[in-house]
Amino acid sequence: MDLRWFEDVLVLLEEQNLTRAAARRNITQPAFSRRIRSFEDWLGTPLLERKANSVEIHPALLDNEEEIKSIVKRAGELRNRVRTYSPERVQVTITTQHSLLFSAFPDIAALTREKAPQVNFRLKAGNRTDCISMFLRGEASVLLCYEAENSAPLPFDITVQRNEWGKDRLIPVIGGRLRYTVLADGCLPEDTPAVAYPENSHFGELLNQNGSQFGTANSAQNPVYVTAFSAGIKELVSSGLGVSWLPMSMVHRELESGKMINLSSNYGSIPLSIIFYTTSKNNTSKHLQELWSLTDP
Known part of the structure; x- marks a missing residue:
């Protein structure tokens, strides 16, 4: 399996035309068609209905466009992580509300860079509900969010620690x-x-x-x-x-x-209140929780 096949298919879905898709991929149409056939062989099913003067894309391909995009994105992220891997560096994924990305996070990042320079952050910004969902699914080990003062904390289990960054x-x-x-x-x-x-x-x-x-x-x-x-x-x-x-x-x-x-x-x-939640399942986020909770922002 060649990752380029997925990228070829995405371009074909966008262009809806083999000639234009081949031009965007900077290869000849015959070469592009061969790569699409290779993808079909790998799947074990045809994806294009080839007629004398036209080509029609199979509905199954159209219906799975978002999944193909997701595969390409995840593969690219994996490739980047492997290429840039360093045993001295640690990456922590934070999910945060958009507003905090522009307000509190720069101070958090500056403090971390000073006290724990080996830590890199990967940010996932969204609305509060989406951020909570990402944290619950394990897609982030730190949740940074606003809470109304004196409101009840989010109902996480005992593996999650809650701390206040500021007001x-x-x-x-x-x-x-x-x-x-x-x-x-x-x-x-x-x-x-x-x-x-x-x-x-x-x-x-x-x-x-x-x-x-x-x-x-x-x-x-x-x-x-x-x-x-x-x-x-x-x-x-x-x-x-x-x-x-x-x-x-x-x-x-x-x-x-x-x-x-x-x-x-x-x-x-x-x-x-500006609140950060960390999970005890991730050692690095536990250390960050200790660092941030000892700081008077």
């Missing part, structure tokens, strides 16, 4: 030309454009529970954008496209420079 706050902010719409009492017009969180996102649920104005589409008269991607929300707010809620750690520089205005004196804020 944060979810605050309402506005930027760009919309800064000049803030009224004398520090409030905003009710119909101010809002960049809202989905109701079922982590921040969306917290904002709904808190009754926070402009947090979700339900609490904003004019929700012009709805997204859970905090880095994107920050850019939209900075561009003056709407008011929204963001972690203080993500926007403190913009607040200090005056590019954004903190509206929490009128609309309140939500205290957050």
Whole structure:
């Protein structure tokens, strides 16, 4: 089996044409066709219906496109790990919410680089629910996430350790030309454009529970954008496209420079804890847990 066959098939699925696919793979069409036949021989079943003037792709190939992509990706990652392997270096996979990737993680990485330079990180960012699922499946040995202050810890078993990295706050902010719409009492017009969180996102649920104005589409008269991607929300707010809620750690520089205005004196804020979970099944993550828990960030 040749990994190139899988790559050939992916290009063929994208192009839906042997000639164009061969050109993208930088080989002649006859050579490309031979490689596709080799793949068919390896599978033990034909994947193309070859006619006089056309070729049709078998539905089984179309239905398994995502699985083929996954095989190519995993094989590439394995190849890279083997090529770059060093017994002196250790790789730890962290799954984290997008917002923490831009706020807390840089400090965590800097501390680790100073105290444990042999550790490399592989990051898997996503929404909170997806991150928890990846951690539970064993795809990451560290989970970095936000928790509402005083909320119940996630119900992991005794093999998982919970520690607090630091504190944060979810605050309402506005930027760009919309800064000049803030009224004398520090409030905003009710119909101010809002960049809202989905109701079922982590921040969306917290904002709904808190009754926070402009947090979700339900609490904003004019929700012009709805997204859970905090880095994107920050850019939209900075561009003056709407008011929204963001972690203080993500926007403190913009607040200090005056590019954004903190509206929490009128609309309140939500205290957050930055929590990391580590599994005792992984010795390196246990050592990192000890290092990070002894640090005052």
